[in-house]
Amino acid sequence: MQWIPPINPKRFHLEELLAARDISLDWLNSNDLDPHSPANIARHSITKAAEIIPFHYRDAVTDSPEVLSWLAELVAQARDDQAGRGAPTATVTHGRSLLLLGPTGTGKTHQAYGAIRELAITGVAATWVVTTAADMYAALRPRHGIDSEAEFRRYRNASILLLDDLGAERKPTEFTEEVNFRLINWRYENQLPTLITSNLVPKEISARLGDRVTSRLIEMCQRVVFKGPDRRRGEAA
Ligand SMILES: Nc1ncnc2c1ncn2[C@@H]1O[C@H](COP(=O)(O)OP(=O)(O)O)[C@@H](O)[C@H]1O
Numbered sequence: 001m002q003w004i005p006p007i008n009p010k011r012f013h014l015e016e017l018l019a020a021r022d023i024s025l026d027w028l029n030s031n032d033l034d035p036h037s038p039a040n041i042a043r044h045s046i047t048k049a050a051e052i053i054p055f056h057y058r059d060a061v062t063d064s065p066e067v068l069s070w071l072a073e074l075v076a077q078a079r080d081d082q083a084g085r086g087a088p089t090a091t092v093t094h095g096r097s098l099l100l101l102g103p104t105g106t107g108k109t110h111q112a113y114g115a116i117r118e119l120a121i122t123g124v125a126a127t128w129v130v131t132t133a134a135d136m137y138a139a140l141r142p143r144h145g146i147d148s149e150a151e152f153r154r155y156r157n158a159s160i161l162l163l164d165d166l167g168a169e170r171k172p173t174e175f176t177e178e179v180n181f182r183l184i185n186w187r188y189e190n191q192l193p194t195l196i197t198s199n200l201v202p203k204e205i206s207a208r209l210g211d212r213v214t215s216r217l218i219e220m221c222q223r224v225v226f227k228g229p230d231r232r233r234g235e236a237a
């Protein structure tokens with residue numbers, strides 16, 4: 001871990017988030033010159049998060065109790081693991097997954113990017129890979145000069161994965177079904193934490209994703225259902 005100089009909270013849209021979690025800027029920017037300190041890891045994670053979070057969600061703050069408790073569990077597990085191994089840093093490697101369900105515009109993606117920022121400020125290290133399901137299928141389509149399996153392993157092995165909009169494609173194909181199964185099965189078997197969003201309603205999941213994927217999702221994920229109007233239309237009105 002490299003040492004990260006003090007960061008400007010405005011540049012990373014941190015003021016609301018730090019205030020909400022009662023984390024002081026003095027702590028975050030503590031100048032202890034220790035690259036393994038939680039504060040340094042937090043600064044590192046905040047800069048990495050800003051690279052992977054789309055502009056629209058740059059200041060997202062999670063307000064879902066279920067998302068917050070899922071993150072707290074991952075953090076506690078990482079710290080226990082660190083204590084058990086006498087490791088220099090606490091790192092998220094294993095844990096439960098979370099499935100955010102709800103119609104379009106109910107704030108699932110907002111919560112998901114908020115979760116990345118939330119985990120960043122804890123000072124527990126986590127290396128996110130972030131994708132929409134549609135972008136992942138496109139990246140995995142066999143084509144000249146691309147090692148699709150190597151690309152697949154990047155998603156499959158991510159220490160923590162955000163898979164946004166699973167099941168949103170109009171027509172599942174054999175290809176998307178196979179990718180879904182291989183990805184979910186691997187992450188299930190290895191207990192790799194995965195944050196999944198989907199606009200399917202619970203009843204549609206097994207028809208859409210198949211029994212084998214659904215059964216694993218049920219076991220590995222806590223489910224949160226978001227309700228309410230489409231916030232995007234609300235904004236337009
Ligand atoms: N808690 C929130 N606070 C402020 N804006 C929000 C919140 N949740 C969602 N939004 C906004 O509402 C819109 C829809 O949210 P989004 O997370 O993209 O929905 P979904 O992923 O469920 O389709 C976006 O413009 C988003 O920025």
Ligand SMILES: [Mg+2]
Binds near residue numbers: 108109110164165
């Ligand atoms: Mg979304």
